[in-house]
Amino acid sequence: MAEQYEVLSPWAVADPIPLRGLAERVPSLAGKKVGLFQDVKRAAKPILTVVERKLKERYPDIQTSWYAPQSMSASELDPKNIGKFQDWAKGVDAVVAAVGD
Amino acid sequence: MAIEAMGKPTTTLVYQYFLNDAHSTASSRGIPNLRVIPEPIISECTVKEEIEAGVSGVFDQIVANLTRPLTAEERAPKAKEAEKLSRISFKGNLAEVNRFFYQRGWTDGLPVIPPTEEAVAEMVAASGLPADHVVAKIDPRRGKATVEQIAINAVMAGALPSYMPVLIAGVKVFTANPASATMTVSTGSWSPFWVINGPVRKDLNLNSSYGTLNPGDVANAAIGRAMSLILKNIGGIRKGIEDMGVFGNPGRYSMVAAENEEESPWEPLHVEADLKKEDSAITLSFPHAFQQLNSYATDDMGILATIVSNIYPGRFGLLGIILTPPVAGALGSRGWTKKKIKDYIVEHAKAPLDHTVRYYNAPDRDKLDPGEMVSLFPPGRPAEINIYVFGGYGAWEGLLSGGSGSTAKIELPPNWDKTVARYRNVVPSYVRY
Numbered sequence: 001m002a003e004q005y006e007v008l009s010p011w012a013v014a015d016p017i018p019l020r021g022l023a024e025r026v027p028s029l030a031g032k033k034v035g036l037f038q039d040v041k042r043a044a045k046p047i048l049t050v051v052e053r054k055l056k057e058r059y060p061d062i063q064t065s066w067y068a069p070q071s072m073s074a075s076e077l078d079p080k081n082i083g084k085f086q087d088w089a090k091g092v093d094a095v096v097a098a099v100g101d
Numbered sequence: 102m103a104i105e106a107m108g109k110p111t112t113t114l115v116y117q118y119f120l121n122d123a124h125s126t127a128s129s130r131g132i133p134n135l136r137v138i139p140e141p142i143i144s145e146c147t148v149k150e151e152i153e154a155g156v157s158g159v160f161d162q163i164v165a166n167l168t169r170p171l172t173a174e175e176r177a178p179k180a181k182e183a184e185k186l187s188r189i190s191f192k193g194n195l196a197e198v199n200r201f202f203y204q205r206g207w208t209d210g211l212p213v214i215p216p217t218e219e220a221v222a223e224m225v226a227a228s229g230l231p232a233d234h235v236v237a238k239i240d241p242r243r244g245k246a247t248v249e250q251i252a253i254n255a256v257m258a259g260a261l262p263s264y265m266p267v268l269i270a271g272v273k274v275f276t277a278n279p280a281s282a283t284m285t286v287s288t289g290s291w292s293p294f295w296v297i298n299g300p301v302r303k304d305l306n307l308n309s310s311y312g313t314l315n316p317g318d319v320a321n322a323a324i325g326r327a328m329s330l331i332l333k334n335i336g337g338i339r340k341g342i343e344d345m346g347v348f349g350n351p352g353r354y355s356m357v358a359a360e361n362e363e364e365s366p367w368e369p370l371h372v373e374a375d376l377k378k379e380d381s382a383i384t385l386s387f388p389h390a391f392q393q394l395n396s397y398a399t400d401d402m403g404i405l406a407t408i409v410s411n412i413y414p415g416r417f418g419l420l421g422i423i424l425t426p427p428v429a430g431a432l433g434s435r436g437w438t439k440k441k442i443k444d445y446i447v448e449h450a451k452a453p454l455d456h457t458v459r460y461y462n463a464p465d466r467d468k469l470d471p472g473e474m475v476s477l478f479p480p481g482r483p484a485e486i487n488i489y490v491f492g493g494y495g496a497w498e499g500l501l502s503g504g505s506g507s508t509a510k511i512e513l514p515p516n517w518d519k520t521v522a523r524y525r526n527v528v529p530s531y532v533r534y
Binding site: 002003004005006007008009010011012013014015016017018019020021022023024025026027028029034035037041042043046047050051054058076077085086089090092093094095096097098099100101 | 103104105106107108109110111112113114115116119123129130131132133134135136140142143144145146147149152153155156157160163164166167168169170171175176177178179180186187188189190191192193194195196198202205207215216217218221238239242243244245246247249250253254257288330334335337345462
């Protein structure tokens with residue numbers, strides 16, 4: 001009989017993450033300020049440009065506000081970025097994000 | 102996801118083939134029900150008509166995702182049943198263990214060494230650290246890289262126990278580099294490239310000479326392989342699910358070099374990173390292509406012309422240069438420092454504007470001169486160039502498209518000399534024929 005091996009699992013344990021529910025939706029986008037979060041890939045901007053135009057066509061009184069991350073390698077939650085990011089997010093009612101990927 | 106946490110409804114557009122990736126990322130951040138919309142617009146698309154059509158097809162869903170009331174599950178997601186991980190995963194013979202691991206998605210496709218208690222314990226002992234010591238958590242899964250978990254993957258890769266300090270430093274430098282999380286899952290198929298400096302190179306018989314990047318040296322082969330398994334099985338980076346590399350990269354099996362510090366005319370790589378020469382260190386960068394060039398001539402100007410003429414415009418600003426000892430010597434003996442070489446490259450590496458990405462993405466393209474010679478390095482940003490010295494004694498240069506280098510010191514345990522002595526003689530002996 002071939003030698004038997006009792007082997008350990010290489011798949012790591014990950015700490016359970018507290019789950020979070022989604023934010024309440026808005027009843028309508030009419031009259032709202034919609035944030036356009038443009039991720040770092042180049043297609044994100046033209047995708048959101050079309051989204052913005054279509055939103056304004058459907059909801060003439062809608063406002064938009066753009067946000068683009070500072071770089072691919074730094075999170076918007078980094079201390080140096082978070083203030084600007086939070087200020088922007090506080091000022092909008094809903095957000096459409098495009099990854100461009 | 103952070104925006105949802107701030108109480109603002111969101112919806113995210115992702116390329117349809119990235120849906121698994123988006124779900125893994127959202128779940129690992131605690132928002133499993135994020136409203137993601139798969140769209141058909143190819144990554145990095147520049148064609149307006151395709152973007153228009155792609156957005157039109159999902160526009161109603163964008164509006165609905167921001168306005169449709171939440172379901173009970175979206176409002177308060179129920180925790181999935183906790184993953185039941187038993188420490189002992191399987192019992193069987195060599196073929197059965199390999200088949201089980203492969204079917205679980207835990208290997209790189211090649212056979213692995215069974216990580217038995219005994220083999221893993223030997224590996225842990227060589228680290229000088231407790232088995233349950235958490236070195237880091239690796240994104241995107243945030244898996245815990247304990248010393249034991251690193252050791253299990255190291256055994257599988259065929260690593261010798263003496264490699265543990267390098268692997269632990271590898272985990273540290275990977276998790277400390279802000280580019281890692283992006284580079285290892287990007288469509289660009291960037292490969293971790295590990296360069297080892299300092300006395301540990303000799304302790305572990307790492308190759309820095311002929312065929313440095315070839316298979317055949319257990320240290321160069323197993324350190325990179327172990328790191329790849331660690332990123333997969335601890336970080337949860339799996340191709341086609343989280344890692345969206347389009348072509349993939351053979352460097353993902355292993356891409357490890359030692360610098361030939363003794364025959365380099367310059368300070369070693371880790372000294373550039375403010376470590377001491379007598380320290381051991383590991384430097385990580387992420388090339389996605391490797392080009393080998395025969396020197397136009399073996400004097401300094403011939404060597405530099407070879408480099409600046411072959412930096413391709415498609416990846417400006419990211420570059421690693423490999424110089425063999427004689428090529429580095431030819432430059433060093435003529436007064437070229439690493440800084441002078443880098444400055445020369447930035448000044449002289451040029452291409453016609455319409456050979457660069459800048460031209461095709463310029464909003465005023467029709468007003469530009471497509472034939473204007475422009476620098477391949479983006480203006481206003483320091484050029485990121487790494488220079489490595491290794492390889493055989495030939496008139497060759499290597500260009501690596503890719504960068505984002507960072508360095509970490511390799512901490513050696515107190516009983517290091519004994520560990521080295523135990524494994525130092527594990528070297529191949531080739532018969533003459």
